[in-house]
Amino acid sequence: MEERDARDILRWRYTTPYDFYDPPDDDRQDYYVSQFLKPELMFHAIVDAEDRFVGYCSYGLDGQVPGGDYSEDALDIGLGMRPEFTGQGRGAAFFNIILDHGIKILVPDKVRLTVASFNRRAMRLYENFGFIEVDEFSDALFEVPYTVLTRDPTNT
Numbered sequence: 001m002e003e004r005d006a007r008d009i010l011r012w013r014y015t016t017p018y019d020f021y022d023p024p025d026d027d028r029q030d031y032y033v034s035q036f037l038k039p040e041l042m043f044h045a046i047v048d049a050e051d052r053f054v055g056y057c058s059y060g061l062d063g064q065v066p067g068g069d070y071s072e073d074a075l076d077i078g079l080g081m082r083p084e085f086t087g088q089g090r091g092a093a094f095f096n097i098i099l100d101h102g103i104k105i106l107v108p109d110k111v112r113l114t115v116a117s118f119n120r121r122a123m124r125l126y127e128n129f130g131f132i133e134v135d136e137f138s139d140a141l142f143e144v145p146y147t148v149l150t151r152d153p154t155n156t
Contacts, residue, residue, distance in 0.1 A: 001043040005053055006036035014083045020116060020144075021080065035062075046097060054090075055081040057098040059106060065114045067140035074150060075108035091125045099129065103153045110150050117145040130155040 010023045010032055024032065036043045042059040056079065063076030070076065079098055081091070102111065113131060115122050123133075131149035138145050 001036050001045045001056060003033060003037060005045040005056065006033040006043075008053060009036065009056060009080065012080070012083050014086070017118060018083075018086065020118070044098075044101070046094065053082065054085050055079065055094060057102075059102050063112070063114060065139050065146050068114055068137050068146060068148060069135060070112075072110070072112075074110040074112035075102055075106055075153075076112050076114070077102055087121070091122075092128065095125060095129065108153055111153050112148060112150045114146050114148050117147045123147060123149065 007029075010025075010029055013019065013022050035041065036056075040060070041062045043062070044057050044059075045053055046055045046057065048054050058078040060076055063078035064070050077098060079095070081094055085094075099111065102108070111131075113126055115126070117136065126149050129151065131151040133147055134150050135148040136145060137148070
C-alpha cells in the first residue's frame with residue numbers, strides 16, 4: 001500500500017448500514033495513514049485490470065477486533081472494498097484474490113475473519129468460501145456484536 005492509497009481510503013463513505021465502516025473523519029488523518037503503511041500490519045492495495053484502486057486487505061493483527069478471543073493460531077484477514085464497487089456482485093472475485101494471496105504467501109494452518117454481525121452480505125460471501133461461524137462477541141469499546149468465522153486453508 002502506498003500513502004496515496006491510504007489517503008484515498010480515508011475519503012471513502014458507505015451507504016447505511018455500511019456507513020459503520022466509514023473511516024474516521026477527524027484531525028488524526030496522518031496517524032491513520034501511518035497505520036496503513038506499517039509493514040507489520042501487511043496492508044495491500046488491490047487494483048483491477050484497469051489499474052483502478054478498488055480496495056485493500058491486511059493480514060494479521062489488523063484483522064482482529066478488541067474484545068475477541070484470538071488465542072487460537074490463525075491468519076486474520078481484514079479488508080475493505082471501495083464503496084462504489086460494493087453490492088454489485090464483485091465481492092467473490094475481490095475476496096478470492098485476497099484469500100489466495102494470503103494462503104500462498106503466509107501458508108497458515110487456519111484463516112479467520114471477524115465481521116460485524118449485522119453484515120449478513122459479507123457473512124454469506126465468506127460462507128460461500130467455506131468459512132464457518134465459530135464465535136460471537138461484542139467489541140471492547142462500543143459493544144458492537146461481531147461474528148468470527150474460520151476455515152482450513154485447504155478447503156476449496
